[in-house]
Amino acid sequence: MAQQDIFQRIKERMHSDLGRYAPFYGYFTFPKLEGPIGPRMIFNGKEVICWSINNYLGLANHPEVRKVDAEAAQRWGLAYPMGSRLMSGHTALHEQLEKALADFLQKEDAFLLNYGYQGMLSIIPALTDRKDVIIYDSSSHACIVDGVNISFARRFVYAHNDINQLEDRLKKAQRIVRRTKGGILVITEGVFGMHGDLGKLDEIVSLKDRYDFRLLVDDAHGFGVMGPNGRGVAEHFGVQDKVDLIFGTFAKSMAGIGAFVAGDKYVIDFLRHHTRSQIFAKSLPMAMVEGALKRLELLRERKELREQLWKIVNAIQQGLKQRGFDIGKTQSAVTPVFMKGEEVEAANMIIDLRENYRIFVSGVIYPVVEKGTVLIRIIPTAAHTLKEVEETLAAFEDVRPKLEKGYYKGALWLEKYYSLS
Numbered sequence: 001m002a003q004q005d006i007f008q009r010i011k012e013r014m015h016s017d018l019g020r021y022a023p024f025y026g027y028f029t030f031p032k033l034e035g036p037i038g039p040r041m042i043f044n045g046k047e048v049i050c051w052s053i054n055n056y057l058g059l060a061n062h063p064e065v066r067k068v069d070a071e072a073a074q075r076w077g078l079a080y081p082m083g084s085r086l087m088s089g090h091t092a093l094h095e096q097l098e099k100a101l102a103d104f105l106q107k108e109d110a111f112l113l114n115y116g117y118q119g120m121l122s123i124i125p126a127l128t129d130r131k132d133v134i135i136y137d138s139s140s141h142a143c144i145v146d147g148v149n150i151s152f153a154r155r156f157v158y159a160h161n162d163i164n165q166l167e168d169r170l171k172k173a174q175r176i177v178r179r180t181k182g183g184i185l186v187i188t189e190g191v192f193g194m195h196g197d198l199g200k201l202d203e204i205v206s207l208k209d210r211y212d213f214r215l216l217v218d219d220a221h222g223f224g225v226m227g228p229n230g231r232g233v234a235e236h237f238g239v240q241d242k243v244d245l246i247f248g249t250f251a252k253s254m255a256g257i258g259a260f261v262a263g264d265k266y267v268i269d270f271l272r273h274h275t276r277s278q279i280f281a282k283s284l285p286m287a288m289v290e291g292a293l294k295r296l297e298l299l300r301e302r303k304e305l306r307e308q309l310w311k312i313v314n315a316i317q318q319g320l321k322q323r324g325f326d327i328g329k330t331q332s333a334v335t336p337v338f339m340k341g342e343e344v345e346a347a348n349m350i351i352d353l354r355e356n357y358r359i360f361v362s363g364v365i366y367p368v369v370e371k372g373t374v375l376i377r378i379i380p381t382a383a384h385t386l387k388e389v390e391e392t393l394a395a396f397e398d399v400r401p402k403l404e405k406g407y408y409k410g411a412l413w414l415e416k417y418y419s420l421s
């Protein structure tokens with residue numbers, strides 16, 4: 001068979017599958033949100049109320065955070081330190097941040113990760129080998145799915161939050177590892193980022209009475225938000241000590257860059273020396289580390305930020321429910337709104353919301369949700385006001401009958417608004 005030029009194939013794909021995305025560039029994909037990060041930003045030249053940013057505690061533009069970020073960048077520049085942590089990129093401040101995270105999470109130790117995705121991608125294969133079995137939730141984030149794919153371990157997936165199926169998988173895994181002399185790793189999210197429901201950590205840890213396994217929880221959306229002290233979903237369920245490894249990112253409630261994994265000291269030490277995406281990559285710059293220390297301090301000490309977040313969460317979720325909207329099973333700040341409609345209707349409704357109501361939300365379609373369902377995801381933050389909640393609820397009340405009456409059917413409206421600079 002004749003050899004193929006990879007770039008030629010890509011050129012051909014530009015007109016087929018990649019071509020499909022071209023009209024969306026700058027609007028649905030790669031939209032430019034401008035102005036300071038906050039509840040009101042500029043999109044397509046107009047001010048919008050923004051519900052698409054995981055700035056849960058409103059720290060992105062908090063004056064104390066901005067001050068520390070600026071001072072740290074001034075003091076260190078953005079290059080420092082050079083090299084990976086293991087070789088030459090380690091500092092006392094990196095260590096201090098790890099200690100502070102471990103202390104907050106009531107774990108013996110914590111390991112910093114440059115990005116959550118990259119961290120998780122390597123933690124999973126570092127923990128497991130071909131004798132082991134990984135069992136993970138079917139709605140897991142890409143970082144878990146991809147990390148499982150890199151691992152040599154056998155893997156079973158269980159239907160989302162189906163604890164009976166998890167137990168069934170545990171039984172099968174137990175039979176395998178008895179033969180291979182391996183172990184079992186269960187992985188779930190704390191808050192599921194699309195639907196806002198919680199991983200059933202209480203039920204999962206109770207399975208430990210009958211099965212031997214270790215539990216790794218990705219609490220990207222729970223850290224800083226859930227639990228009386230913001231420690232996350234494990235704290236919410238009172239099982240902090242039973243979750244073996246807690247993973248979180250700075251990209252959401254901490255409004256920064258970086259991530260961490262926390263657990264027993266010997267395991268974290270092992271991960272320090274075996275997590276390839278960290279060993280073979282430059283360490284976090286000082287400005288990010290100092291900034292994260294400040295953010296963690298505010299997250300711990302300013303309970304009013306979390307209280308304000310929950311005030312906004314409750315207002316928007318109650319408001320939507322009272323108006324008859326289906327917000328699924330969310331128990332977290334992530335607020336999905338499910339409606340019936342086709343892909344093009346979802347897109348046109350989002351355009352209408354953005355352009356005419358000045359509400360910036362993002363939508364999710366098949367295959368994340370079933371065909372014929374539109375999911376609009378709202379991310380409330382402590383920076384939003386009740387007035388912004390009211391304006392948004394009024395907009396949703398307005399667009400729903402339009403959707404129901406078929407107003408959004410037909411061609412995509414994008415051309416009408418596609419004068420993006």
Ligand SMILES: Cc1ncc(COP(=O)(O)O)c(C=O)c1O
Nearest residue numbers: 115116117141143193220249251
């Ligand atoms: C559940 C979950 N895990 C991991 C990540 C990755 O985090 P980061 O942005 O730090 O790479 C995200 C962020 O999108 C997430 O939602």
